[in-house]
Amino acid sequence: MITIPKKLIALDLDGTTLNNEAKLSSRTQAVIHQAVKAGYLVSIVTGRPNRLSENLYDQLALKTPMINFNGNLGILPHKNWPREYQYTIDKEIVMELLVNRQKLGLNLIAVEGRDLFLANRGISNGFGFFPSVLRANQILSQKSLTANPISITVQLESHEQKTELLTYMKRNFGDQIDVSPWGGPHPIVEIATKGVHKATGLKFLADYYGILQKDIIAFGDEANDASMMSFAGIGVAMKNAIDSIKKSANDITDYTNDQDGVARYLETHLDLAVAN
CATH class of the missing domain: 3.40.50.1000 (HAD superfamily/HAD-like)
Known part of the structure; x- marks a missing residue:
């Protein structure tokens, strides 16, 4: 045999x-x-x-x-x-993104973990990954995010703003995280633990x-x-x-x-x- x-x-x-x-x-x-x-x-x-x-x-x-x-x-x-x-990201990075959301042109900020999903808003075109309507316990805020997430996903208002975001993240948090733009037509960037x-x-x-x-x-x-x-x-x-x-x-x-x-x-x- x-x-x-x-x-x-x-x-x-x-x-x-x-x-x-x-x-x-x-x-x-x-x-x-x-x-x-x-x-x-x-x-x-x-x-x-x-x-x-x-x-x-x-x-x-x-x-x-x-x-x-x-x-x-x-x-x-x-x-x-x-x-x-699991590898997690310091939740203070999420807080920084929330504070600077308009300046960076962030349309969506979503954070996830094994049993965690929070976002600052629903999104009509969720690409199959994000809900269009959030439940009350899914709304991202400084108060609702109590644990470090595994992943941060952001959607920018335009592709042109991706370079600015990448520069900002590298300058401020480059020793902690890696930033990876998604392929495809949508201006989406994923943030996760470095290395x-x-x-x-x-x-x-x-x-x-x-x-x-x-x-x-x-x-x-x-x-x-x-x-x-x-x-x-x-x-x-x-x-x-x-x-x-x-x-x-x-x-x-x-x-x-x-x-x-x-x-x-x-x-x-x-x-x-x-x-x-």
Whole structure:
């Protein structure tokens, strides 16, 4: 009997495992289920908060830890887990942004943690990530924010103001935080603990399971996936990935995220028998 070597498969969600409707296709679910059944370890490593990924974790019927906020939170969903970790930001940085909101042109300030979501306002186009109407206990203020958040997300009034914000954050808090503009058409910037990336979470998973880097396969499509794809033995870029990710990847899928690219790749390279 041939023993399958233990491997860890790290999955980014948006633009990678999810289709263009931000959903898991039936084929993707079937392949992931089969990979787990065959003895592979599958973990979600995403920029999403846990509030927007636990449902997907459940659809995939995973039992492994999940990494959220680009490596800043590691949890075992639905459980109190002694190994859980989180990196947080001093809440005083949020207070500074609230005070200087108009000067910096900040339309939205949202702060999050494992069990925390507060924002200064609802947003009509929430991009699937933010509510349009806030409950009373979700309104961000100096009084309501009592704990340090894991992530700060801000939407600016225009793209032109991003440079000013980046300069301001670097000058005042550069030794504490990293600032990452989102890709796409919206002027959104994410703020998190300095030096923490998806590779932080992937190394945590590898150490937890005793898996060598050469036995890790990581899938991604955007700049925030670069660190974990570099850490993994095999970094696989999606066909729809940005150019810089494709150039640095060990391999590229033959199909996009909207064509079950991850599922098709795993079927072929792990020789999974999945009924269509």
